[in-house]
Amino acid sequence: MKRMAGAVVVMAALAAGAAAQGPGEDPAQVVGPPRGPRLEGAALDARVKEVAGLLRCPVCQGLSVADSPSTMASNMRAQVKELLAAGYDHDQILAYYERSYGEFVRLKPPLRGVNWLVWLAPLAGLLLGAAVIAWALRAPRAAVADVADLPGPDALPADPSLARYVLRVRERAYGWPDGISPARAAASPTAPADPAAGNRA
Amino acid sequence: LAATAPSSPATPAARAPVNRRVLLLGLVVVASLLAVLLLNLGRDPHTIRSPLVGRPAPAFALVPVGGSAPVTSDGLRGRPVVLNFWATWCAPCLEEHETLQRTASALGRDVHFLGVVYEDEADRVKAFQQRYGASYPSLLDPEGKAAIAYGVAGVPETYFIDAAGVIQAKYGYPLNAETMAENLRKIRR
Numbered sequence: 001m002k003r004m005a006g007a008v009v010v011m012a013a014l015a016a017g018a019a020a021q022g023p024g025e026d027p028a029q030v031v032g033p034p035r036g037p038r039l040e041g042a043a044l045d046a047r048v049k050e051v052a053g054l055l056r057c058p059v060c061q062g063l064s065v066a067d068s069p070s071t072m073a074s075n076m077r078a079q080v081k082e083l084l085a086a087g088y089d090h091d092q093i094l095a096y097y098e099r100s101y102g103e104f105v106r107l108k109p110p111l112r113g114v115n116w117l118v119w120l121a122p123l124a125g126l127l128l129g130a131a132v133i134a135w136a137l138r139a140p141r142a143a144v145a146d147v148a149d150l151p152g153p154d155a156l157p158a159d160p161s162l163a164r165y166v167l168r169v170r171e172r173a174y175g176w177p178d179g180i181s182p183a184r185a186a187a188s189p190t191a192p193a194d195p196a197a198g199n200r201a
Numbered sequence: 202l203a204a205t206a207p208s209s210p211a212t213p214a215a216r217a218p219v220n221r222r223v224l225l226l227g228l229v230v231v232a233s234l235l236a237v238l239l240l241n242l243g244r245d246p247h248t249i250r251s252p253l254v255g256r257p258a259p260a261f262a263l264v265p266v267g268g269s270a271p272v273t274s275d276g277l278r279g280r281p282v283v284l285n286f287w288a289t290w291c292a293p294c295l296e297e298h299e300t301l302q303r304t305a306s307a308l309g310r311d312v313h314f315l316g317v318v319y320e321d322e323a324d325r326v327k328a329f330q331q332r333y334g335a336s337y338p339s340l341l342d343p344e345g346k347a348a349i350a351y352g353v354a355g356v357p358e359t360y361f362i363d364a365a366g367v368i369q370a371k372y373g374y375p376l377n378a379e380t381m382a383e384n385l386r387k388i389r390r
Contacts, residue, residue, distance in 0.1 A: 059355060
């Protein structure tokens with residue numbers, strides 16, 4: 001009698017399991033037997049939201065299964081709930097959907113293979129940008145002359161005849177007596193116009 | 202007026218290293234783009250890459266519209282299967298319906314043709330079948346589990362499964378006579 005009661009319990013459990021999985025394939029055949037604790041109540045609901053938030057809704061544009069109002073996402077949420085209640089863990093559930101949809105279904109691509117680029121490329125770009133800025137700041141600017149090299153207002157060409165011509169032009173254009181700037185005249189009132197003066201003022 | 206140009210003429214030889222660097226960077230970018238283009242030139246844009254191609258088809262046990270006993274994937278082994286996910290609200294599904302009907306009628310003895318109803322109701326499917334004909338059964342997938350297991354992301358999607366139960370192709374557009382024949386060749390060897 002006791003054995004019979006045990007058999008009834010086992011059959012009921014099997015039937016409940018089958019009902020939970022619904023018609024079709026047993027996820028255990030895809031990702032192995034459940035590895036986590038069976039969840040229920042508020043803990044189950046919280047975990048459903050968490051895991052569904054990691055899955056991309058296949059029929060939506062950039063929405064997670066947790067956020068999408070589509071029938072497909074609703075079906076997937078119900079299935080995630082069944083899987084968590086049956087004791088499948090987070091990794092098993094993601095692997096189950098990845099089998100069908102590929103890595104596309106994961107909203108957070110795992111750190112492996114070419115996926116490293118997704119995480120490292122922005123960092124590499126940032127470093128490259130910093131290097132370019134540093135290089136640009138350090139590079140000598142050949143086009144811009146040093147202020148000290150610029151000729152002063154009294155600079156004159158070395159050729160005396162040309163220097164005399166320049167002084168005449170300054171006299172006419174600016175009204176400077178003898179073409180000498182007021183600043184220079186004040187500094188050395190008796191100084192004659194020296195063709196070389198002022199080049200390094 | 203008397204200012205003379207700074208005596209540091211930028212000779213081509215002095216600028217060459219910078220230009221070469223820019224040129225190299227440009228070449229790398231262009232070469233990468235060209236490589237991507239060349240690698241994908243031969244690919245049919247209508248082919249959807251599915252991780253399930255080359256792998257065993259997910260198992261299912263689904264009740265056909267108007268029936269009671271479920272059709273199981275295990276029961277289909279030994280003959281190739283054309284599994285078509287569709288819905289009555291899907292216009293492209295209606296477009297390919299005639300191709301599926303004709304091919305199923307012609308090859309019904311060699312190949313199992315099955316529809317799987319995606320996000321739709323039995324009554325509408327019955328009305329559709331009465332109006333447009335049904336030479337093969339359509340299975341109900343009320344919780345969408347078969348669609349999810351096969352990685353369906355819209356309808357129509359058709360899976361070509363060989364006699365050993367391995368998915369050989371997935372076609373995600375309305376089938377015509379040509380694409381049907383091309384995909385059937387992959388499972389009728």
